[in-house]
Amino acid sequence: METTPVADALARAPKALLHDHLDGGLRPATIVELAAEIGHGLPASDAAGLGEWFRGSADSGSLERYLETFVHTTAVMQRRDHLVRVARECALDLAADGVVYAEVRYAPEQHLEAGLDLDQVVLAVQEGFAEGVEEAAAQGNTIRVGTLLTAMRHAARSQEIAELAVRHRDEGVVGFDIAGAEAGYPPSRHLAAFEYLHRENMHVTIHAGEAFGLPSIWEAVQVCGTDRLGHGVRIMDDVGLDGEKVRLGRLAAWVRDKRIPLEMCPSSNVQTGAAASIAEHPITALKDLRFRITLNTDNRLMSATSMTREMELLVREAGWSLADLRWVTINALKSAFIPFDERLALIEGVVKPGYAVLGV
Numbered sequence: 001m002e003t004t005p006v007a008d009a010l011a012r013a014p015k016a017l018l019h020d021h022l023d024g025g026l027r028p029a030t031i032v033e034l035a036a037e038i039g040h041g042l043p044a045s046d047a048a049g050l051g052e053w054f055r056g057s058a059d060s061g062s063l064e065r066y067l068e069t070f071v072h073t074t075a076v077m078q079r080r081d082h083l084v085r086v087a088r089e090c091a092l093d094l095a096a097d098g099v100v101y102a103e104v105r106y107a108p109e110q111h112l113e114a115g116l117d118l119d120q121v122v123l124a125v126q127e128g129f130a131e132g133v134e135e136a137a138a139q140g141n142t143i144r145v146g147t148l149l150t151a152m153r154h155a156a157r158s159q160e161i162a163e164l165a166v167r168h169r170d171e172g173v174v175g176f177d178i179a180g181a182e183a184g185y186p187p188s189r190h191l192a193a194f195e196y197l198h199r200e201n202m203h204v205t206i207h208a209g210e211a212f213g214l215p216s217i218w219e220a221v222q223v224c225g226t227d228r229l230g231h232g233v234r235i236m237d238d239v240g241l242d243g244e245k246v247r248l249g250r251l252a253a254w255v256r257d258k259r260i261p262l263e264m265c266p267s268s269n270v271q272t273g274a275a276a277s278i279a280e281h282p283i284t285a286l287k288d289l290r291f292r293i294t295l296n297t298d299n300r301l302m303s304a305t306s307m308t309r310e311m312e313l314l315v316r317e318a319g320w321s322l323a324d325l326r327w328v329t330i331n332a333l334k335s336a337f338i339p340f341d342e343r344l345a346l347i348e349g350v351v352k353p354g355y356a357v358l359g360v
C-alpha cells in the first residue's frame with residue numbers, strides 16, 4: 001500500500017486490540033530459527049516463503065483447514081525459552097504497530113509437549129510479555145498487555161484452564177476464552193467452567209458465530225453468559241430488512257441493547273469464508289447499526305496483517321473514516337477486561353489525545 005496522508009495517520013493512531021492469538025502471530029523468521037533448533041520440519045525453509053505459506057494455506061474458506069496451519073506454530077512453542085521469546089516479540093510487534101492496549105490469547109494445554117506444566121507455560125508467557133513491554137517502552141512505544149487463557153472447545157480441559165486463569169489473575173491474566181473448530185462443539189459443552197468463572201468474578205469471552213450461526217451465539221450469550229463474543233459475525237443472520245427499514249431479531253436486539261462487544265476480525269473472516277470480502281464484511285453494517293463492535297487481527301501471521309493493515313483495508317475498501325476507527329478503538333477499551341479506571345485512563349489520556357493530533 002502506498003504511503004498517503006491517511007496511511008500515515010493510521011500508522012500513528014493509537015490502537016486497542018482485544019482478539020489476537022499468540023500462536024497466530026509469530027514472526028516467520030522466528031519459526032524458522034526455533035524449528036531448526038528442535039528439528040521440526042516446516043513446509044518452507046526461508047522466512048519469506050514460510051510467511052507466504054501460512055497466508056496461502058489459511059486462505060482455505062474453511063475454519064477447520066485454517067486451524068491446521070497452527071501445528072507449525074505450536075510446535076515451536078513448547079520450551080520455556082521459546083515461549084518467552086515468542087511472547088516478547090509479540091509485545092514488541094504490537095507496540096511497534098501503535099497498539100497501546102492488547103489482550104493476547106493462547107491455549108496453555110497446547111504447550112505441554114516438552115514437559116512444561118500448565119503453570120510453567122503461563123509464567124513463561126508472562127515473563128516474555130513483561131520483557132517485550134519493557135523493551136518497547138525503552139523504544140518509546142508504551143503498551144499494556146493482558147492475557148486471555150483459551151481452552152480448546154473440542155478438548156475436555158476447560159475447567160482446569162478456567163482454574164489456571166483464576167490462579168494467575170494477579171499476574172496479568174485478565175480473562176478466559178474457548179476456541180477451535182466451532183461446528184459440533186457448542187459453548188454449553190463447557191458450561192461448568194463458565195459457571196465457575198462467574199462465581200469467581202472472572203471475565204469471559206467466547207469464539208461464537210464464526211463458522212456456526214445463531215445457535216452458537218445464543219448459547220454463548222444466554223446459556224454461558226459471555227461478556228464478549230469472539231467474531232460474532234453471524235449475528236447478521238438475525239438482521240433483516242422490512243421494506244426499507246432494518247429489523248433486528250430478538251437475539252440481535254439483545255446483543256445490541258446489552259452492548260455486548262463483538263471482537264470482529266475482517267481479514268480472518270474472509271479467509272475462513274465467514275465473510276465474502278472486506279467490502280461486504282458485516283462489520284460495516286453493524287457499525288452503522290451501532291452495535292458495540294471492535295476491530296481485531298485474530299492471527300497476524302495467518303492473515304499477514306496488523307492493526308494498521310486492518311484499518312487501512314476498512315478505509316480503502318469499506319469507506320471507513322478516522323472517526324469510525326476512533327470509535328471502535330474507544331469501544332475496545334470500554335470492553336477491555338482491565339479495571340474501569342484503567343480503561344478510562346487509556347481512553348482519556350492516550351486514545352483521545354492521539355486522535356486529536358490527527359485532527360479527529
Ligand SMILES: O=c1[nH]cnc2c1ncn2[C@H]1C[C@H](O)[C@@H](CO)O1
Nearest residue numbers: 021023070105106107150179180207
Ligand atoms: O478464529 C479462530 N477461531 C477459532 N479458533 C481459533 C481462531 N484462531 C485461532 N484459533 C485457535 C487455534 C489456536 O491454536 C488456538 C489458541 O490460540 O485458537
Ligand SMILES: [Zn+2]
Nearest residue numbers: 021207230298
Ligand atoms: Zn480467534
